[in-house]
Amino acid sequence: MEQVQALIKELRIINKMIYLNREFQNKNIVTIKSEMILRNILASIIKSSNYIINNQKNILQNMISIRFIFEGLITLILLIQDEKYVFKLYYDLLSSERKNIEYRKNQLEQEIKVLENSAGKFSKNIEVTSMINLEEIPRQEEIDLEFFREIIRDNFFIHTSYNDLYKNGLNFQIYCLKEEGIPFYDKELKKLDDEEVIFFQDLKSHAKLFKNKSKEEIQKEFKKTRINWREKAKQANLENEYDYIYGFSSSLSHFSGYSLLTSSTYDPLEEEMILRRLEIYLENIKNNINYYIEKYQLLPYSILYITNEEKDN
Structure with missing residues (x-):
């Protein structure tokens, strides 16, 4: 539990650093969109992690939360694998907001x-x-x-x-x-509508990958790469992990015979499993964010070595 809380604290520091760096000049479109995406990912993961450690014995809600955090880890891995993925995520954000x-x-x-x-x-x-x-x-x-x-x-x-x-x-x-x-x-x-227009203008003007493509071609490419979470987990080499996490969480969250028998029953081994997965996921999330930040130079200094003074604040 102490390690989990320490990891949450480090993620908070990373999020704070990205926020404090928001007004740094001479940013490119990758940096600008990455900062926004990472801050949203971090905020969601921190919130879900705190829920788990503050609501032990709530197996159903904690399994839903650990699944959410697992999806955050997959997303970060895909961000590293594909430099265009940050733009797809931002476009999905706009599209989801529009649908809502x-x-x-x-x-x-x-x-x-x-x-x-x-x-x-x-x-x-x-x-x-x-x-x-x-x-x-x-x-x-x-x-x-x-x-x-x-x-x-x-x-x-x-x-x-x-x-x-x-x-x-x-x-x-x-x-x-x-x-x-x-x-x-x-x-x-x-x-x-205005945000989308600016987004595609920026893509064509500042992202070499999309310089010679029309808005319609870019949209088609983004939509073509939309895949389900199992396919995403497979791309992130987390297919087996996905099968277990999704299988277990689905059996609890749907109104089935298993959920009626177990969703309100506290099992210490299940809780231990959730906390163990949480620690593993947070460690991997931290490492992947650090790698992504260094890869695209999102900060003017490295955050891989957080000082004791920063950890204590």
Whole structure:
């Protein structure tokens, strides 16, 4: 456990060094994209590692976390093997972000339809309320609020809550989603369009590998190299490790007979295995990051020899 914590500390130092070096001048496109990718990888791995060491006896969540860290190790190995891989990763990041925004916008549009359909039913309640005695108004208000609860309970919403309907009412909530929500997502998609344009311009201008290729040719090349995690593990010479980690984590995470029997049962040997794999993966992750940083000269000084003073801070 002490070695794991020491490795996490070293990864934090590496991440800090990359961050402090972010304003260093005369960087090329490889350096700029690599810094961003490495910092995101490091932050995710550190977070997942801390989860494992702070939540022992949670075999299901820890296996999911160790699988995530294992994928981080594979990614770093592929970064070293293929100098174009950092650009593919960055393009995948943009593409994934686009899919997420498009999904959320589509979900918002579906929510608006549901609320608009509900507004027609709700208007009948308002007509009834106008004809009842003042003494019955509190009762009618409770009926209205129950109607809001039913809308939230019976539908899938990520942009509207019961409190939104209670505060805004149906019509104003619909107005807010249309006038604020839709433009927000359109603006985010436009930002991604601009980022993508700049990315491909930079590739053609500053990366020799893509200098004579069109945007469409580059996109086709990136998409062609998209492979599943087993193929990635095979390329990284970690195929056997993949088979075990994925087989075990899948048997726990899916609602199967094995997971029903074991996912909530603490097995000290399984926990020991997870901590051992964590130590091995973190050591390899640190070494691969150090190698990658030196290979592409991402820092003006070597981080392979971290001083005791830096470790203690």
